[in-house]
Amino acid sequence: MLLPFEILQSIFVENFNKMKALQIILYSVLSGILIFVSTPALRQLIENPNFMEFREQFIFFTGICTMIFMTTAMLISLRIPLISKYLKGLDKAYSVHKNLGLAAAVSLSFHYLAEDAPKWLYNAGLLKINENYLSENNNEFFHESGLLAALIAFFLIIILLIITQIHKIPYHWFRSTHKIFSVVYLFAAYHAVLSLIDRHWQFSLGGILLIFIIFLGIIASLVSILAKIGEKRKFSAKIVKIDIFCKNILDVYLSVENQEFKYKAGQYVFLKFSFSSEPHPFTISSFDMKRKILRFSIKDLGDFTHNLFNIAKIGDEVEVEGAYGEFLFEDDFNRQIWIAAGIGITPFMARLDYFSTNKNNKQIFLFYSSRGHKNEIFPKDLEQICSLNNVKLIHVNTLENQRITIDFIKEKSGDLENASLWFCGNENFGHSLLKWLKFSNFDMKNLHYDTFNMR
Numbered sequence: 001m002l003l004p005f006e007i008l009q010s011i012f013v014e015n016f017n018k019m020k021a022l023q024i025i026l027y028s029v030l031s032g033i034l035i036f037v038s039t040p041a042l043r044q045l046i047e048n049p050n051f052m053e054f055r056e057q058f059i060f061f062t063g064i065c066t067m068i069f070m071t072t073a074m075l076i077s078l079r080i081p082l083i084s085k086y087l088k089g090l091d092k093a094y095s096v097h098k099n100l101g102l103a104a105a106v107s108l109s110f111h112y113l114a115e116d117a118p119k120w121l122y123n124a125g126l127l128k129i130n131e132n133y134l135s136e137n138n139n140e141f142f143h144e145s146g147l148l149a150a151l152i153a154f155f156l157i158i159i160l161l162i163i164t165q166i167h168k169i170p171y172h173w174f175r176s177t178h179k180i181f182s183v184v185y186l187f188a189a190y191h192a193v194l195s196l197i198d199r200h201w202q203f204s205l206g207g208i209l210l211i212f213i214i215f216l217g218i219i220a221s222l223v224s225i226l227a228k229i230g231e232k233r234k235f236s237a238k239i240v241k242i243d244i245f246c247k248n249i250l251d252v253y254l255s256v257e258n259q260e261f262k263y264k265a266g267q268y269v270f271l272k273f274s275f276s277s278e279p280h281p282f283t284i285s286s287f288d289m290k291r292k293i294l295r296f297s298i299k300d301l302g303d304f305t306h307n308l309f310n311i312a313k314i315g316d317e318v319e320v321e322g323a324y325g326e327f328l329f330e331d332d333f334n335r336q337i338w339i340a341a342g343i344g345i346t347p348f349m350a351r352l353d354y355f356s357t358n359k360n361n362k363q364i365f366l367f368y369s370s371r372g373h374k375n376e377i378f379p380k381d382l383e384q385i386c387s388l389n390n391v392k393l394i395h396v397n398t399l400e401n402q403r404i405t406i407d408f409i410k411e412k413s414g415d416l417e418n419a420s421l422w423f424c425g426n427e428n429f430g431h432s433l434l435k436w437l438k439f440s441n442f443d444m445k446n447l448h449y450d451t452f453n454m455r
């Protein structure tokens with residue numbers, strides 16, 4: 001059973017993960033306040049300090065916040081390099097995107113409740129108020145259709161968010177249903193603009209700002225609906241070699257001849273194979289610049305990767321989109337500690353490959369946990385490549401219950417001060433590591449991590 005302290009501890013660490021999301025949510029609320037006070041809403045509230053006026057302006061404010069949360073989430077989903085860089089990689093950007101979705105659901109619930117709850121209470125005889133306050137001020141088509149659009153948006157968002165949270169739902173279902181969000185956004189945008197026009201506030205400073213934000217969101221949702229995300233970074237490649245390492249790991253080699261392909265070690269691309277309807281992210285584990293061949297080391301982790309083992313063949317065309325990612329090993333430390341778990345070894349393979357043309361001048365320790373003995377590890381030549389490039393490999397066999405812990409890391413590589421830490425592996429290990437580091441007073445800004453998760 002978890003002790004209260006451990007619960008607090010885990011919440012704290014979880015929150016560390018969500019710091020960026022909280023920061024963006026806070027900025028969004030501040031922008032919402034700025035827009036609110038730049039419309040006549042505040043003046044109206046001061047002039048009529050009563051419950052129904054408060055309700056009216058609360059509906060307006062929560063509406064503004066919902067639109068800002070949704071627009072920011074939409075913009076993040078466009079995979080714009082500047083935004084991903086600011087958020088330290090697409091995986092973290094998706095985490096912010098998800099939390100903005102949750103924030104939108106919360107503010108939308110308040111928006112909806114503030115609109116309807118007084119009517120329910122009034123009808124139940126629990127709220128005594130002048131009936132005129134609750135009846136809509138006009139019945140025009142635009143007003144009614146705006147409200148209907150908001151209602152549809154509200155229920156769709158709640159359903160879609162529930163789907164997002166249930167990890168048992170296969171990723172491709174999650175992805176297809178997720179696309180509906182862009183359409184939902186258009187409903188919400190329609191309602192928001194009509195509400196502004198209804199109040200005659202569209203030409204106030206706040207009204208203009210809100211319309212501008214909604215305009216950006218509409219562009220983002222159209223880009224998404226028309227499947228144009230990442231369009232400029234897409235190109236075609238061909239499978240030239242497939243190497244099966246063991247029953248659940250294979251290497252796929254893609255030729256990107258005739259392409260101006262730019263990439264940094266540690267980055268990944270989205271690969272869309274002809275037999276699959278959706279692109280999947282994979283790290284480039286090496287790049288032969290002369291022959292222009294990309295290597296991907298892929299583990300069978302689900303439906304798609306399982307099919308890959310049976311269906312992919314030499315000569316197949318593959319659509320590549322990228323490269324993306326900020327897990328680039330670039331810092332000013334002379335000592336780096338790398339921690340890889342399972343197939344999380346791929347960005348480290350890329351960096352080792354980079355050392356074949358760029359001398360390693362840092363002291364590097366690579367902690368690698370995998371199932372099996374050192375002589376069975378993937379890739380076969382890892383030990384040799386590490387020793388050629390002055391990287392100390394410390395392998396841990398999880399089948400023998402060996403584990404990488406902070407004490408183990410300190411014992412093998414010395415103090416964690418004056419070192420940066422690079423982790424790639426599964427989420428559970430990542431969370432434990434964050435927890436240990438937090439309680440070892442490690443400076444978290446020197447921790448770089450990638451959990452191969454975008455959901």
Ligand SMILES: Cc1cc2nc3c(=O)[nH]c(=O)nc-3n(C[C@H](O)[C@H](O)[C@H](O)COP(=O)(O)OP(=O)(O)OC[C@H]3O[C@@H](n4cnc5c(N)ncnc54)[C@H](O)[C@@H]3O)c2cc1C
Nearest residue numbers: 171279280281282283298299301302303304305346452453
């Ligand atoms: C940045 C990044 C780099 C990665 N690099 C590698 C690598 O080098 N080698 C490797 O073996 N695996 C890598 N992965 C993981 C790989 O993308 C998934 O294992 C694969 O997509 C699983 O698909 P599936 O249908 O077989 O499994 P599923 O059971 O359907 O999915 C398992 C999990 O994989 C993720 N996932 C599935 N499909 C997608 C998708 N289309 N887009 C985004 N995420 C998806 C989701 O988190 C999902 O919960 C990487 C993932 C990310 C995010």
